[in-house]
Amino acid sequence: MSGRRRGTVQPRRAGPPGASNALGWSLLNTMASRFATLGIGIVLARVLGPSEFGTFAVALVVLMAVLSFNELGVSLAIVRWPGDPAVIAPTVNSISVLASLVVYAAAYAATPALANAMGDPGAVEVVRLLLLSVLVNGAVATPAALLQRRFRERTRMAIDQANVWIGAAVSVVLAIAGMGAMSLAVGRLAGSAVSGIMFVRSSPLPYRFGWDRSVVPALLRFGLPLAGTSIIVFAVGYADQLIAGSLLGSTALGFYVLAFNLSSWPMSLLSQPLRRVAPATFSHLQADKQALRRAVTMIFGLLAACTLPLFAFVSGAAAPLVRFIYGDAWFPAAAILSFLVFSALCKLLYEMVYDYLVVLGKSGTVFLVQGASLVVMVPALVAGARIGGLVGLAIAQAVVSWAVILPLYLVQLSRAGVGLRAVARRCATPAGVGLLVGGSSYWMSTEFSSPLATLAVGGALVAIASASLLYVRRRDIFELRGIGRPAEEHVSHPEAAGNERPQ
Secondary structure, eight states: OTTOOTTOEEOOOOOOOOHHHHHHHHHHHHHHHHHHHHHHHHHHHHHHHHHHHHHHHHHHHHHHHHHTTTTTTTTHHHHHOSSOGGGTHHHHHHHHHHHHHHHHHHHHHHHHHHHHHTTOGGGHHHHHHHTTHHHHHHHTHHHHHHHHHTTOHHHHHHHHHHHHHHHHHHHHHHHHTTOTHHHHHHHHHHHHHHHHHHHHHHOSSOOOOOOOTTTHHHHHHHHHHHHHHHHHHHHHHHHHHHHHHHHHOHHHHHHHHHHHHHHHHHHHHHHHHHHHHHHHHHHHTTTOHHHHHHHHHHHHHHHHHHHHHHHHHHHHTHHHHHHHHHOGGGTTHHHHHHHHHHHHHHHHHHHHHHHHHHHTTOHHHHHHHHHHHHHHHHHHHHHHHHHHHHHHHHHHHHHHIIIIIHHHHHHHHHHTTOOHHHHHHHHHHHHHHHHHHHHHHHHHHHHOSOHHHHHHHHHHHHHHHHHHHHHHTHHHHHHHHTTTOOOOOOEEOGGGTTOOOOO
């Protein structure tokens, strides 16, 4: 009987990891990456200083602008495609690579004008070198999307860690050797190249090019509005840095970017893994609208539990945090950080709504929301920078984020069937706990003479608060674990039917 024992249940083969498992690996990956880049960033910031760091910041802003629409948004179709992704993968590869070549050539030609507009004409060579990452990004868009679709975050972790550590090692060595901002560009490019090779080798499908004219229109109809939206999303997310560089200069941009990076640290810690897992999670539930809406509210609650105490701590302890980590030369960034944390928190919330709307096929709606946000944001940021300098710019960013962008997204979330009251109920307790943590952290920053003592006690408060909140929501975590996992299939001998016990 083919070697089977009669009357026994054969163990099922392991299926693909579920959403919760993927989220765990993605979170571990992001934590490791963020701690690594934080430590490396401290070394580089102290070695380079605000001026050189500002030059690299100019190059990085240009790169982020180009990457926002690099592969025309078609790679996300791999994640959302209801059928076998092998049908569209070769065509997506072709579109991504061709688009990245065109984008790279255009950006290379426009680099002098872009660097001048950002307040640092001397950054041209750094920008042009860093732009080579655009080609790598286009080439690996499909393998990265396939890993995301399959919840292969363990593999993604190995790739991302290689990117971080190889790039860091190269950057630190070259910075100590005196290469200045160019050391950061070379390191980033080296890490991207190695990770690109690993993406291709780890792809669940063979890496091939093709051109299926029957799917091209569908891919472009999905991707082009998303690419347009991504440009607007970038403009909304980086308008403050563009204005800081153009109005206040590259050194001021260096201070602002350092504060921005610190404010985004808790957001990136959880937003990045969630944004890699959430779209695939939502896609698996597209056929069950009730389960999909419930998953959205659960994810919002877990997100609030993880992040609100941490955001509040960073805002309250901004001064000792900057002074202890980066030194007195960077202290002007502390006042900026206190306000940027609020806009980073807002961004974390509306990015989840963005992913949900995209999975529902409402990329056009997202485009309109972002466009309306940008119309309000740009004049507000310009006014804030002219009136209050860097601090005024940070205040304007926070006000527009909470008063304009988030409400617009929440309206669309409600129209998509997610109850805002349910979301608010899940976020209310974490918000109250966050206020207590933030107030305590600010009090300690004024009363404690040692920055290390403030950070140690505040960090302990954050850990206790988030762990307690997650324990309360442990049922939500358990429920999310099953999303994306196939139902257990029990294979038994016919005579054993009805006598099996659940394994």
